[in-house]
Amino acid sequence: MTALSLKGLNKSFGKVQVLKDINLDVDDGEFVVFVGPSGCGKSTLLRVIAGLEEASSGDVLIGAENVNATPPSKRGIAMVFQSYALYPHLNVRNNMTLALKQEKQTKAVIEQRVAKATQMLDLQDYLERFPSELSGGQRQRVAIGRAIVREPKLFLFDEPLSNLDAALRMNTRVEIANLHRALDASMIYVTHDQTEAMTLADKIVVLNEGRVEQVGSPMQLYNNPSNRFVAGFIGAPSMNFLPADLIHKGDTRTLGIRPEDLFLSDDGVLSATALHVEALGADTNIIAQLGEHQITIRLFGQHSVADGESLKIGFTDEKSFYFDSNGSRVH
Amino acid sequence: MRTARTHFPSAVAMHGALLLYMLIALFPIFVILINSFKKRKSIFREPLALPNSDSFSLIGYKTVMEQGDFFLYFQNSMIVTVVSLFFILLFGAMAAYALSEYRFRGNLLMGLYLALGIMIPIRIGTVAILEMMVATGLVNTLWALILVYIAQGLPLAVFILSEFMRQVSDDLKNAGRMDGLSEYQIFFRLVLPLVRPAMATVAVFNMIPIWNDLWFPLILAPGEEVKTLTLGSQVFIGQYVTNWNAVLSALSMAVIPVLILYVIFSRQLIRGITSGAVK
Ligand SMILES: Nc1ncnc2c1ncn2[C@@H]1O[C@H](COP(=O)(O)OP(=O)(O)OP(=O)(O)O)[C@@H](O)[C@H]1O
Ligand SMILES: [Mg+2]
Numbered sequence: 230m231t232a233l234s235l236k237g238l239n240k241s242f243g244k245v246q247v248l249k250d251i252n253l254d255v256d257d258g259e260f261v262v263f264v265g266p267s268g269c270g271k272s273t274l275l276r277v278i279a280g281l282e283e284a285s286s287g288d289v290l291i292g293a294e295n296v297n298a299t300p301p302s303k304r305g306i307a308m309v310f311q312s313y314a315l316y317p318h319l320n321v322r323n324n325m326t327l328a329l330k331q332e333k334q335t336k337a338v339i340e341q342r343v344a345k346a347t348q349m350l351d352l353q354d355y356l357e358r359f360p361s362e363l364s365g366g367q368r369q370r371v372a373i374g375r376a377i378v379r380e381p382k383l384f385l386f387d388e389p390l391s392n393l394d395a396a397l398r399m400n401t402r403v404e405i406a407n408l409h410r411a412l413d414a415s416m417i418y419v420t421h422d423q424t425e426a427m428t429l430a431d432k433i434v435v436l437n438e439g440r441v442e443q444v445g446s447p448m449q450l451y452n453n454p455s456n457r458f459v460a461g462f463i464g465a466p467s468m469n470f471l472p473a474d475l476i477h478k479g480d481t482r483t484l485g486i487r488p489e490d491l492f493l494s495d496d497g498v499l500s501a502t503a504l505h506v507e508a509l510g511a512d513t514n515i516i517a518q519l520g521e522h523q524i525t526i527r528l529f530g531q532h533s534v535a536d537g538e539s540l541k542i543g544f545t546d547e548k549s550f551y552f553d554s555n556g557s558r559v560h
Numbered sequence: 561m562r563t564a565r566t567h568f569p570s571a572v573a574m575h576g577a578l579l580l581y582m583l584i585a586l587f588p589i590f591v592i593l594i595n596s597f598k599k600r601k602s603i604f605r606e607p608l609a610l611p612n613s614d615s616f617s618l619i620g621y622k623t624v625m626e627q628g629d630f631f632l633y634f635q636n637s638m639i640v641t642v643v644s645l646f647f648i649l650l651f652g653a654m655a656a657y658a659l660s661e662y663r664f665r666g667n668l669l670m671g672l673y674l675a676l677g678i679m680i681p682i683r684i685g686t687v688a689i690l691e692m693m694v695a696t697g698l699v700n701t702l703w704a705l706i707l708v709y710i711a712q713g714l715p716l717a718v719f720i721l722s723e724f725m726r727q728v729s730d731d732l733k734n735a736g737r738m739d740g741l742s743e744y745q746i747f748f749r750l751v752l753p754l755v756r757p758a759m760a761t762v763a764v765f766n767m768i769p770i771w772n773d774l775w776f777p778l779i780l781a782p783g784e785e786v787k788t789l790t791l792g793s794q795v796f797i798g799q800y801v802t803n804w805n806a807v808l809s810a811l812s813m814a815v816i817p818v819l820i821l822y823v824i825f826s827r828q829l830i831r832g833i834t835s836g837a838v839k
Contacts, residue, residue, distance in 0.1 A: 276734070279734075281734045301738045306738075307738065310731040310735060312731045314735040316735070327741075332740060375735075
């Protein structure tokens with residue numbers, strides 16, 4: 230069954246159209262990630278789904294019911310904000326129970342749900358603390374806890390990890406994945422970090438300038454991007470784009486090759502000069518100058534390449550993509 | 561480690577400066593207080609001396625209690641100040657919230673219009689106000705004063721509070737909406753507690769001028785029943801003779817309620833500053 234469907238959503242602020250004809254289905258229990266560059270309308274889309282912002286046209290259906298006119302609190306969804314948005318004047322317990330009290334749940338139910346959520350998130354020791362007395366990671370967990378206690382059918386996360394440091398981000402990412410397994414609710418997760426998108430998602434929705442560029446599983450998007458934007462956005466370091474003219478004279482298309490699909494070889498068709506070498510231990514990134522273009526080559530293992538060294542670079546045909554001048558994939 | 565806190569000379573200098581400032585600020589009050597307990601002659605002979613067995617006298621306080629209706633005046637002042645403050649804060653905060661939170665046509669103009677009163681002293685309109693009060697039959701009632709003081713306090717209140725309310729994050733208000741709070745509940749339960757320091761600032765700024773005002777009580781409510789403390793104390797200041805004992809005693813007693821209110825509000829102020837509540 231579909232937990233959420235969006236039908237022809239448009240949203241404008243004054244003259245600026247921020248969302249353009251969004252159509253999307255989210256299945257029950259699915260983990261959907263919205264990715265896209267900053268300002269592409271991810272947060273706006275999330276706020277429209279939550280009912281915090283009204284769409285200019287189009288329908289939002291939650292569990293087959295049209296909720297265009299339903300207030301946020303009655304939509305059966307919970308949201309975790311980028312800034313956490315904990316109530317600074319309430320302690321952790323009251324932060325988590327406010328929504329339940331508004332719903333007029335009984336004391337016993339509230340107690341039981343808080344107990345369950347705090348146990349899941351390891352927050353037992355912090356219930357009486359105020360948000361200002363918590364670390365960033367703990368605040369993050371409280372924000373998630375506040376969403377969990379409502380037992381929603383659909384969770385919305387707006388870049389929940391962007392304020393955490395790298396190590397904590399990785400832990401929390403795993404925690405969110407576990408949570409998804411334990412709760413079996415649908416989740417929509419916004420990020421512009423494509424590692425988060427690849428590792429968490431059942432389904433990724435790539436947004437650009439308010440439009441859905443492509444929807445698919447992480448591997449579908451990686452292996453089979455439908456246009457140049459998706460190809461460049463998914464995968465890190467991002468795909469190299471070169472004029473196909475370099476290979477076949479007179480070809481007007483653009484050739485795309487992922488850094489990890491390039492290799493050094495004496496009979497390589499591309500010749501370039503190494504500009505900068507990033508040795509990461511497990512792999513080595515070489516940034517090289519090829520005519521007027523810069524390309525990135527990702528080699529597995531450790532390689533000693535000196536700056537300024539001449540390189541012969543090869544690639545295989547099945548690992549290359551071609552795009553026409555509009556950015557659509559043609560091969 | 562040499563931090564500001566452990567740096568001894570600078571700490572001494574800082575505390576010294578603050579102490580000095582405190583002494584300067586408290587000195588006039590101190591002089592009023594000690595002289596209110598002295599005989600008339602000693603007030604003029606040695607204004608800075610503490611009262612001793614020779615000069616001690618409660619004559620000032622006795623005069624104040626006996627002459628005029630001191631407690632009634634006191635009560636009037638208290639009612640006018642507290643009720644005015646309450647409505648200034650309530651209406652000011654509500655207007656500020658509407659201006660800062662909702663996008664509507666004429667929002668900016670409305671904000672400017674409401675802030676205009678900061679620059680135009682309300683006393684310019686005294687004659688018109690008096691005519692209006694006469695027409696509505698409010699002359700010689702406390703409501704006349706309360707209404708005028710609300711009008712006088714609102715512009716600055718709206719201006720200061722709307723600045724603070726803009727700083728309350730949208731996410732926080734949206735979190736409230738997700739949790740099922742109504743717009744009114746968001747205002748009263750989320751926004752107001754967060755701008756409490758600003759509310760305290762507005763209250764302090766408004767309280768003292770209202771409490772001390774002589775102009776409007778004299779014009780709008782000079783009747784015996786509705787006299788405020790400041791107006792009531794004027795009976796002791798004559799054109800030829802001034803009863804200094806009584807004036808000083810009345811002043812000493814008039815300071816107390818302001819002091820109490822100030823302590824209440826300033827605690828809010830400090831709490832707001834130290835917890836960084838608006839975030
Ligand atoms: N209230 C508003 N009024 C006018 N324009 C807005 C408003 N909110 C957002 N926008 C515009 O809509 C666009 C999309 O904003 P949105 O916050 O959805 O981006 P985002 O994809 O979440 O970006 P980020 O990754 O930086 O969070 C931006 O160009 C922004 O300027
Ligand atoms: Mg955003």
